[in-house]
Amino acid sequence: MSGDNKVAPVIIKRKKVVSGDGHHGGAWKVAYADFVTAMMAFFLLMWLLNATTEKQRKGIADYFSPTVALARVSGGGDGPLGGDSVFAENVLPRMGTGSTSLRPMADNREKGSFSKGESSDQDTQTEVFEQAEDMLMGRGGESMVADELMKHIFTEVTDEGLVVELFETQEAPLFKGEAEPTQLLRDLAIVLVRAAQIVTNPIAIEGHTAAYPVVLAKNPSWDVSGMRATAFRELLFKANLPEQRVQRVTSHADREPREANTMDLRNSRIEVVFLRRQLE
Structure with missing residues (x-):
């Protein structure tokens, strides 16, 4: 029995192996999914443009157009605008998109835009x-x-x-x-x-x-x-x-x-x- 005490103990080391991060931890999958989604949306848009009529496309565009109530008359105040509303027709910035449907302007018609009555x-x-x-x-x-x-x-x-x-x-x-x-x-x-x-x-x-x-x-x-x-x-x-x-x-x-x-x-x-x- 005494001879057994002289035997050196056996030490087992378990080394933890850490594998690679798998091509940056899978972040590329998110980017690839975004790319596929974008391509699907693009081809869906192209199909819609080809499959719809001009009136249908106009209806779709009108659906997504923001609607803001525009006032033709003064706001009644005496501030820097002299009582005019920033959304009044005579104050609203003109970006070349035509006049309002209530009071069409001749110079807007020349730009190719029609008011509601003209359309x-x-x-x-x-x-x-x-x-x-x-x-x-x-x-x-x-x-x-x-x-x-x-x-x-x-x-x-x-x-x-x-x-x-x-x-x-x-x-x-x-x-x-x-x-x-x-x-x-x-x-x-x-x-x-x-x-x-x-x-x-x-x-x-x-x-x-x-x-x-x-x-x-x-x-x-x-x-x-x-x-x-x-x-x-x-x-x-x-x-x-x-x-x-x-x-x-x-x-x-x-x-x-x-x-x-x-x-x-x-x-x-x-x-x-x-x-x-x-x-x-």
Whole structure:
């Protein structure tokens, strides 16, 4: 037993091993999650811009716009502002965003901003344009145009107004020779006069032609498009359209083709634009 006391004690050291902090302790995961969230929000925004209409986007923008009650009259005090409220229309800083809807200013209109009354008038005109467009194209189940005439009509509502395009085909031209109207164009003129009874806006008439072969010594497209626009204006007058309704007659020659092939017959057309009324 005494021999056992001479044996040196066995000492076991347990060394605590500390592993690495795992790429800065996982903070990169938070940054990566923020990046993924931001990318998801960006692609969601791009999808919304592509999937919504102009009116819907305006509604979304109005929803997030701050609303502050603005006073048009004096605050009634005698302080440094002379009794004016800092939110009064005549004191409110002008940042080029237009006037208030209660008292529009002419210089704000020049910046392209509309007051509530002006915007409402523009919307009303657009609704009338769309109603006339539906009747011309028979989209509502009721059309003022026969099927054989409807094949030669294309309508579009733009910022300028309601554009009614009359185009010819190989089988049914609008003109004989350079500027002699066919019976088809005479019938289309009657249709346009009927539409002018619904849409009372002023009218612009524009003549277009397909490109002529370059081998010609002189390009007649300017003269021909001008003569055709003038001939159609006379047809409208004969169909009892008041002369004061026509604001302008324009010759575009072959400068604004509808088809990539400038010599395509589809580019020969008459455009009638019911112009938007601009408020003074």
